[in-house]
Amino acid sequence: MKKKPFKKKDNIAGYLMLSPWLFGFVLMWLIPMFISIYYSFTDFNLLNTPSFVGVDNYVRAFTQDDTFYQALKVTFIYVLVLVPCRLAFALFVAMILNKNHKGLGLYRTLYYIPSIIGGSIAVSVVWKQIFGNQGVAFALLKLIGIEQEISFLGNTKTSLGVIILMGVWQFGSSMLIFLSALKQIPQSLYESAMVDGAKPWQMFLKITLPQLTPTIFFNLILQIINGFRVFTESYVITDGGPLDSTLSYVLYMYRRAFTYFDMGYSCALAWILVAIVGVFTVVLFKTQGSWVHYEAGRE
Amino acid sequence: MSVYKKKKLNSVLFHIGACALGFIMIYPLLWLVASSFKSNETMFLDCYSLIPQVWDAAKNYASGFEGIGGVPFMTFFGNSMIVTVVGMVGCVATSLFAAYAFSRIRFKFGNFWFGCVMMTMMIPAQVMVVPQYIILKKLNLIDTRVALILPWFFGGAFLIFLMVQFFQGIPKELDEAAEIDGCGRVATLFRILVPVVSPSIITSSIFAFYWIWQDFFQPLIFMSTTTKFTVPLALNMYLDPNSYNNYGGLFAMSVISILPIIIFFIIFQRYLVDGIAMDGIKG
Numbered sequence: 001m002k003k004k005p006f007k008k009k010d011n012i013a014g015y016l017m018l019s020p021w022l023f024g025f026v027l028m029w030l031i032p033m034f035i036s037i038y039y040s041f042t043d044f045n046l047l048n049t050p051s052f053v054g055v056d057n058y059v060r061a062f063t064q065d066d067t068f069y070q071a072l073k074v075t076f077i078y079v080l081v082l083v084p085c086r087l088a089f090a091l092f093v094a095m096i097l098n099k100n101h102k103g104l105g106l107y108r109t110l111y112y113i114p115s116i117i118g119g120s121i122a123v124s125v126v127w128k129q130i131f132g133n134q135g136v137a138f139a140l141l142k143l144i145g146i147e148q149e150i151s152f153l154g155n156t157k158t159s160l161g162v163i164i165l166m167g168v169w170q171f172g173s174s175m176l177i178f179l180s181a182l183k184q185i186p187q188s189l190y191e192s193a194m195v196d197g198a199k200p201w202q203m204f205l206k207i208t209l210p211q212l213t214p215t216i217f218f219n220l221i222l223q224i225i226n227g228f229r230v231f232t233e234s235y236v237i238t239d240g241g242p243l244d245s246t247l248s249y250v251l252y253m254y255r256r257a258f259t260y261f262d263m264g265y266s267c268a269l270a271w272i273l274v275a276i277v278g279v280f281t282v283v284l285f286k287t288q289g290s291w292v293h294y295e296a297g298r299e
Numbered sequence: 300m301s302v303y304k305k306k307k308l309n310s311v312l313f314h315i316g317a318c319a320l321g322f323i324m325i326y327p328l329l330w331l332v333a334s335s336f337k338s339n340e341t342m343f344l345d346c347y348s349l350i351p352q353v354w355d356a357a358k359n360y361a362s363g364f365e366g367i368g369g370v371p372f373m374t375f376f377g378n379s380m381i382v383t384v385v386g387m388v389g390c391v392a393t394s395l396f397a398a399y400a401f402s403r404i405r406f407k408f409g410n411f412w413f414g415c416v417m418m419t420m421m422i423p424a425q426v427m428v429v430p431q432y433i434i435l436k437k438l439n440l441i442d443t444r445v446a447l448i449l450p451w452f453f454g455g456a457f458l459i460f461l462m463v464q465f466f467q468g469i470p471k472e473l474d475e476a477a478e479i480d481g482c483g484r485v486a487t488l489f490r491i492l493v494p495v496v497s498p499s500i501i502t503s504s505i506f507a508f509y510w511i512w513q514d515f516f517q518p519l520i521f522m523s524t525t526t527k528f529t530v531p532l533a534l535n536m537y538l539d540p541n542s543y544n545n546y547g548g549l550f551a552m553s554v555i556s557i558l559p560i561i562i563f564f565i566i567f568q569r570y571l572v573d574g575i576a577m578d579g580i581k582g
Contacts, residue, residue, distance in 0.1 A: 006407045013484055014406025020389075021397040022412070024453015029419055032430035039429065046433075093320070101313050109568060110321040113328070116505075116564055119513040121534040122553035126327045128538075129334070129346075136330065136347040143347075169324070229423045232515050236535065250425045250516075257429050258520060270426040281421055 040267035050264065057268035068269070070244045071252035074160060078248065079227035082167040087219055090174035091212070095204075097175075098182045108176070115172035123166070124236035128153065131162045153238055156245040163233050163246055174219050181215040182208070210293040217284070217292045224280050228273060249273055328557075335359055335550035342546050359547030363555070367536050367543055368525050372552055375533035379512060380559075382447045382529060387507040389452035394503060395496075397454055398462030399488055403474060413463075420456035425516060432520055446521040447529065451511055458503040465499035466492070501570040509560045530556045 015022070040057055042050035061068045093111060097104055117123055130136040131152040138151055152158045189207050198206070231250040234240055240247035240255075253273070257266035329349050334342065338355030345352055366372045400406070401413050431450065432441070440446045469492070477487045493500070515531040522528055528536075534556055537549040 004405075006405060010404050011406045014400045014404040014409060017396045017400035017404065018406075018412060020393040020452075021416075021454045021459070024393065024450075025415060025419070027434070028431060028450050028453060029427060032427040032434060035430035035433065036427065096313070096317070099313075101310060101317075103314070103317075107317045107321055111324055113561070113564070114324055116509050117328075117513075117557045117560055119509075119515075120557055120560070121513075121515060121531045121538075122331065122557045123327065125534065125538060125549065125553050126331050130327065130330070134343045134346065139347050169327075225421060225423065229425060231425065236515075236538065250423070253425065254516075254520075263429055263433075267429055270429070274422055274426055277421065277423065 036267045036270060039264050040271050042264045044264040045261040046263055047261075053264070057265045058272070060265065061268060061272060067244065067247070067252060071247045071249045074245070074247050075228060075230065075249040077160060078164060078167075078230055079224060082164050083220065083223045083227055085164070085168050086171045086223065087174055087216065089168060090171040090219075091178050091216075093171065094175045094178035094182055095208075098179060108179070111175060112172035115170045118166070118170035119232060121232070121236055124233055127162065127166050127233070128237045154242055156243050159238055159242060159245045163230075163237065166233055166237075167227075167230075174223070177215060177219060178212070181212055185211045213292045214294060217288055221281060221284060224284075225277055228277050331550055332554055335547065335554045337547070339545065339547045355547060356551075359551040360555075362545055363537075363548035363551035365548075367533065370525050370528075370533075372533065372555070374526060375528050375530050376555070378444065378527060379529040379531075382444055383508060383511045386448045386451035386511040387504055389448070390455055390458065390507045390511070391500060391503050393452065393454035394458035394462055395493075395500065397459050398466055399492070401459070402463050402466035403471075404484075416456045416459050420460065424450075428516070428520055435521065441521055442523050442527065444527060447514075447518055450517060451507070455503075455507065455510075458506065461503060461506075462496065462499050465496050469495055498570050501567050505563065505567055505570075508563055512560055 039050060041052060041054060043053050043056075044050035097107060114123075128135075132138075133151045133154065135151060135153075138148055141148055152162050185208065189211075190203060193203050193207060229250055230248045231254065234246050234248035234251045235254075238246040240251050249269075250273075253266050253269045256262045256269060326349075330347075333349045333351060334346075336354055336356040336359070337351040338353040338358070341351070341353045364372045366374065397416070401409060401416075435441050435446045435449070440449070473491060473495070474487050477491045482490065513531060514529075515535070518529045518532050519535075522532060525536075530552075534549070534553060537543045537545075537552060543549070
């Protein structure tokens with residue numbers, strides 16, 4: 001396609017419309033980004049003038065900082081367990097809801113509500129009380145004759161599981177996206193498969209799943225990026241404990257910056273996180289050709 | 300007859316399963332509401348029960364509203380409302396203008412800027428928080444409500460993305476017809492397009508509302524004066540057993556803190572489903 005020249009009038013109109021966003025982008029993203037890259041190569045505690053230390057901060061993270069590895073491990077487990085569990089569960093529920101039953105709207109709303117309030121402190125408060133000492137889980141297990149010595153949140157083996165469970169509980173938004181995608185699969189595909197005598201699970205594997213791959217891909221990217229940002233749960237419910245077993249990466253970044261005032265180092269940690277998320281995104285985009293099914297002729 | 304019976308049985312099984320799951324999903328919420336009615340003394344005796352043994356709702360809510368550190372809870376609530384409403388309006392308006400520009404106007408570097416929007420979606424916002432803090436400090440805005448509003452006011456990448464998708468589903472002939480009739484760009488946007496894209500505007504407003512209302516990270520870093528705290532920060536103070544040892548008040552105010560989101564959601568949920576569903580058609 002040959003390029004048409006831009007009209008001056010369009011340029012002016014475009015930039016006028018874009019200007020509020022552009023202003024915010026420059027002030028809250030672009031400038032901070034360069035400042036952050038610069039600080040990541042300095043020693044800076046908010047009070048001193050930043051002194052240039054080269055790649056020391058990055059070297060320090062990878063060679064001298066065990067807590068960094070712990071936070072990395074916790075966050076990786078969190079993302080790699082939560083995202084598949086949440087998506088599988090969301091798809092499962094969406095499949096069940098995708099039939100004509102009465103009261104679907106009500107169920108959809110019930111399942112979606114945890115997603116909209118999930119980020120609130122109130123929910124973290126509830127989770128802390130349910131799985132903590134004297135909590136509901138404690139009492140319920142006692143009721144069926146199991147005495148726990150330490151609560152789920154106090155136990156380093158189960159604490160992260162509780163946080164992940166809270167994430168799975170918020171499967172509603174993925175479910176809604178799956179529901180709308182399921183509605184768009186042409187019914188004719190199932191009809192002709194039925195004529196050929198396909199079993200339900202065959203239809204699921206050969207029709208539903210391939211047709212859903214673009215949606216799964218979209219969900220996967222969003223959820224992975226979101227997963228790496230986990231902070232509130234980790235901060236409010238357990239404060240990273242016990243023994244750093246729920247120390248999320250962003251919580252560690254926060255502590256480095258605002259507890260230890262180790263701003264330079266915190267910025268370096270931030271850019272390591274960007275690199276990790278970037279690698280995940282690039283790998284997903286590169287491999288999508290082999291598993292994401294786009295219909296021919298679709299944009 | 301037997302086919303009919305089988306269908307009936309299937310339907311009954313479906314409803315039993317769906318209700319059971321619904322109960323599990325909503326139990327934590329019900330538990331929170333029930334606990335906010337229980338007296339502090341009996342709170343942990345029957346903690347899993349949803350029916351209070353000893354009711355003490357009035358005392359819990361009254362003590363919760365009294366606030367913490369001499370600051371009544373309504374101050375926090377008011378702060379949150381101001382920040383959320385102003386932030387939401389700015390966020391949605393800015394996103395709408397940007398989405399209109401990206402999908403309807405051909406201008407220089409338009410695609411490059413859209414790439415930047417997508418990039419901001421990929422980078423976790425927390426990465427920017429140290430430099431943002433320093434910039435806001437230089438501008439003397441740290442510990443002001445402006446600091447809480449500013450990062451939201453300039454639009455959200457996800458909202459721009461949502462609205463661009465929605466705009467693309469609307470035939471361009473619509474604007475062209477309006478322009479032939481002598482409508483300017485701004486008039487076309489507000490008179491012709493806004494009514495058509497209103498489901499996506501409402502969807503975006505819901506998202507923006509509950510993001511800003513629940514935001515904890517930025518207030519935690521930007522704010523230090525208790526009287527300027529938002530609800531999440533206040534609840535975080537209630538959680539500290541050293542400064543506040545009153546579970547009834549904590550649970551009561553937790554209920555109050557999610558009430559606006561639930562109300563907002565119930566009023567607009569019909570549009571939310573439309574907004575996402577329509578978006579799905581393109582995606």
